[in-house]
Amino acid sequence: MTGDQEAARRAREQAVGPPVARTAPDDAGTGATAAAVPPPTRDTVEPGTAPAGDPAADPAPDPDVPPADAASPADDGGAPPVAGRRRGSNLLAASLIGVLTLLLGFAFAVQVRSTDTDAQLVGAREEDLVRILDDLTAQEDRLRQEIADQRAALEQLGSSDSASAAALAEAQERAQALGILNGTLAARGPGLEMTIRDPNRRIPAAVLLNAVQELRGAGAETMQIDDVRIGVSSAVTGDPGELEVDGTPLEAPYVFRVIGSKEDMATAMNIPGGVAATVTRRNGTVDIVQSDDVLVDALRPLDVPQYAEPGDGD
Amino acid sequence: MIPILGLAVGVVLGLLLDPSVPLWLQPYLPIAVVAALDAVFGGVRARFDGIFDAKVFVVSFVSNVVVAALVVFLGDQLGVGAQLSTAVVVVLGIRIFGNAAAIRRHLFRA
Numbered sequence: 001m002t003g004d005q006e007a008a009r010r011a012r013e014q015a016v017g018p019p020v021a022r023t024a025p026d027d028a029g030t031g032a033t034a035a036a037v038p039p040p041t042r043d044t045v046e047p048g049t050a051p052a053g054d055p056a057a058d059p060a061p062d063p064d065v066p067p068a069d070a071a072s073p074a075d076d077g078g079a080p081p082v083a084g085r086r087r088g089s090n091l092l093a094a095s096l097i098g099v100l101t102l103l104l105g106f107a108f109a110v111q112v113r114s115t116d117t118d119a120q121l122v123g124a125r126e127e128d129l130v131r132i133l134d135d136l137t138a139q140e141d142r143l144r145q146e147i148a149d150q151r152a153a154l155e156q157l158g159s160s161d162s163a164s165a166a167a168l169a170e171a172q173e174r175a176q177a178l179g180i181l182n183g184t185l186a187a188r189g190p191g192l193e194m195t196i197r198d199p200n201r202r203i204p205a206a207v208l209l210n211a212v213q214e215l216r217g218a219g220a221e222t223m224q225i226d227d228v229r230i231g232v233s234s235a236v237t238g239d240p241g242e243l244e245v246d247g248t249p250l251e252a253p254y255v256f257r258v259i260g261s262k263e264d265m266a267t268a269m270n271i272p273g274g275v276a277a278t279v280t281r282r283n284g285t286v287d288i289v290q291s292d293d294v295l296v297d298a299l300r301p302l303d304v305p306q307y308a309e310p311g312d313g314d
Numbered sequence: 315m316i317p318i319l320g321l322a323v324g325v326v327l328g329l330l331l332d333p334s335v336p337l338w339l340q341p342y343l344p345i346a347v348v349a350a351l352d353a354v355f356g357g358v359r360a361r362f363d364g365i366f367d368a369k370v371f372v373v374s375f376v377s378n379v380v381v382a383a384l385v386v387f388l389g390d391q392l393g394v395g396a397q398l399s400t401a402v403v404v405v406l407g408i409r410i411f412g413n414a415a416a417i418r419r420h421l422f423r424a
Contacts, residue, residue, distance in 0.1 A: 093368030098320040100375050104350040105324020111343050113328065114335050125341065127396050 180222050183229035183300040187222050191259040191294035192266055195287040198252040201241030202282040208243060208254060209236045211275045218268035220260040222296050226250050229298040246300070262290040317354070341390065342383040345399055349382035350375060352406045355413035362420035382406065 124132070179185035196203065196211070212230055215223060223230050228245045238244040241252070258265060266288050269275050276286040335343055353375040360366040382402050389398025418424070 090368065093372060094316050096372045097368060098316045100350070100372060101317040101320030101354065102324040102327070104347065104354065105321040105326075106328040107324075107343055107347050107350070109325045109328025110333060110335060111347050113332055114340070115344075125390070125395055 181232075182302060183222065183231040183298075184302050186295070186297040186299065187259055188293065188295050189221075189259045190262055190292045191220070191223075191257070191290075191296075192262045193289045193291060193294060194256040194258065194269065195289075196252075196254045196256070196279055197285045197287075198241070198254070198279075198282075200283045201252065203243075203252075203254075203279060203284055204240045205236040205238060205243055207275065207278055207282075208245075210278070211256065211269070212236070214268045214275055215256070215258050215260070215265055218260065218265040220258045220265055223256060223258040223260075224296050224298040225254055225256055227298050229296070229300040231300050231303065233303055234300075257294050257296050259294050259296055266290060317357070341395065341399070342386055345382045345386050345402055346379045348403055348406045348410075349378040352409050352413070353378045355410050355417070359413045359416045359420075362417055 176185060180187045194211075196208075208225065212223070212225075212234070225245055228234075228248045228250070230245070234246050236243060236245050237247075238249075243250045243254075269286065269288055271277075276288075279286050353371070356374065357366065357371040360371070385402055386395060386399045389395040392398075
């Protein structure tokens with residue numbers, strides 16, 4: 001509705017007297033309460049208040065009213081003094097509306113902004129604060145519970161990790177020990193180097209076998225003869241001078257390299273009726289050199305059991 | 315046209331200036347905004363009904379805001395501010411819905 005139309009309409013209404021619809025929009029949509037207001041009252045109030053709001057734009061307010069009522073019969077929005085007055089009041093109303101809506105938009109934006117921040121707590125009411133505090137406490141409890149759960153899970157994972165690491169280390173250690181005993185790994189340590197010379201080729205397999213047994217009995221942990229590692233299933237075969245260990249031919253002199261307690265093993269070799277005595281009786285010689293660093297580096301393939309299987313301990 | 319322009323300019327100003335709400339105003343500003351929104355919806359409805367009156371709009375706008383803030387203020391003094399502000403928001407919300415329904419009927423004839 002343009003300003004002119006509005007002015008014309010209002011002028012007409014004022015002349016005729018306000019219809020019910022004229023007062024209906026009071027209080028923004030509740031027509032019932034507005035309609036209850038007696039129309040004459042409104043009509044008398046309106047002209048009185050409008051000039052009070054805009055004295056500058058309307059220099060002679062009161063004298064205008066009676067002519068408007070009396071002179072303009074029923075039609076014609078063009079009654080000049082009335083139109084001028086209405087236009088001024090329309091301007092005022094429009095600017096007021098503009099200012100109000102601007103304020104509304106401003107307040108709206110500010111409120112939305114301040115709701116985003118935590119600063120709103122400052123202006124909150126006590127009961128609201130208590131409720132917020134309760135919420136926060138409950139949330140804190142929940143989060144604490146969560147932290148405890150996660151921490152327990154972490155601890156569990158860490159302990160199982162370290163347990164498996166320890167098990168792995170132990171398994172590796174065991175594998176190494178077994179490898180040394182089985183002959184699948186090279187070994188180094190204190191022990192002795194024993195050389196049996198057999199110039200007349202008269203030393204039989206039994207002597208070498210006996211030497212191996214005696215060394216084991218004296219605490220030898222692993223050993224090799226020439227380049228053949230001695231394992232649990234090693235066998236010494238062949239005739240004197242053409243001895244074989246595990247099918248590998250040996251050449252005199254036979255060199256034993258043994259890791260173990262060197263004093264014990266040296267004593268065991270030299271006991272009366274022992275290996276040294278037997279070799280000497282057959283015109284051979286035995287040289288025993290004790291050493292702190294004997295390297296047993298001959299390897300033998302792993303004996304994979306064909307029949308035996310791991311059994312339960314119980 | 316002017317109201318829409320005013321709204322837009324106000325929102326832009328509020329976003330740009332980003333002022334902090336004074337402490338004493340903080341409980342009442344949201345209520346006032348809702349009340350003003352109610353007045354605006356009523357005005358739009360009256361406009362569609364062809365019975366828009368600028369003076370009525372201005373007066374209803376101001377009185378809406380003042381009464382809403384006053385009710386909440388009284389509630390705060392009586393110790394039932396939170397409940398009363400809830401009540402005000404509910405009532406204004408119902409009115410906004412009613413006005414929105416009337417506007418919808420005008421716009422979509424449904």
